[in-house]
Amino acid sequence: MGRMPELPEVETVRRELDPWLTRRTIVRARRADAPAGPKYAHLERADGQRIEAVTRRGKFLLLPLSGGDELVIHLGMTGIVSYTKPAGHLRVVVQLSGKRKSTLYFRDVRRFGRFLVLPRGDRGLLPSLRQMGPEPLSEAFDAASFHAALTSSSAIKTSLLSQRPVAGLGNIYIDEALWRARIHPLTPAKKISRNKAAQLRDVIVEVLLASIAAQGTTINDYRTVDGQVGAFVEQLDAYGHDGDPCSRCGRTISKIVVGARGTHFCPSCQRR
């Protein structure tokens, strides 16, 4: 257990979807084995619209459509997009124009994911997207503004989970970045010094780039679109390593609960 598509996994999926879906027309998009509701809203609006691009914002995939709408996909915990029909837990089916790979399937065992259509830029159903911080791999993610965004009194781990100081980080990469920057996960965000914030910014970029290069992290459910697994799991130093010796100092990695999330850190390298 314990895998979630975070920025590197979603970016890997985006790169695979882009050549497949861009310029294809959606013939028909419908819910399958899924309840009606905001997570699967307005799919029929996509019918007849062409997919103009496959973009990403944080952990959301955003597909602008030719009619002025936008297809929004969030993989949640267990969401998988494929062109082969899954065995079960099929939530959405999209018929595409053309003959090759012309059916898109969205499978999501736990239904934490979303697959919906909205007028482009309408964030009424997506408040986190509205308040999301800068993309970590963009120029906007600089040390000074990152430090300025760390205003919360809550733990840095919790603050980063909110997506507000920076977009796209989840449980795995937050633990990895805090380990690399030697910051205790319970440190109040606003107590992070300017220098530490700059260091944290740099290791966030490093760990995300390294994971993208490895096509993400596979622990259990995550697969790339063509079913491959991500190799970054081999480079994890903190997440899932509780009980193991710290690869830097040898002390045993601890696991605690922060914001209802399993949190892994080295009690020796990462002092409060």
Place this chain on the structure above:
DNA sequence: CTCCCGTCCTGTGGGC
């Protein structure tokens, strides 16, 4: 406004 906590969802794995 911020912060905190409950809720959703179901396969897996650890314990007995």
Place this chain on the structure above:
DNA sequence: TGCCCACAGGACGGGA
């Protein structure tokens, strides 16, 4: 061996 239940967590909504 087989059964049971705690566990995993991203985003969101509501209450303080």
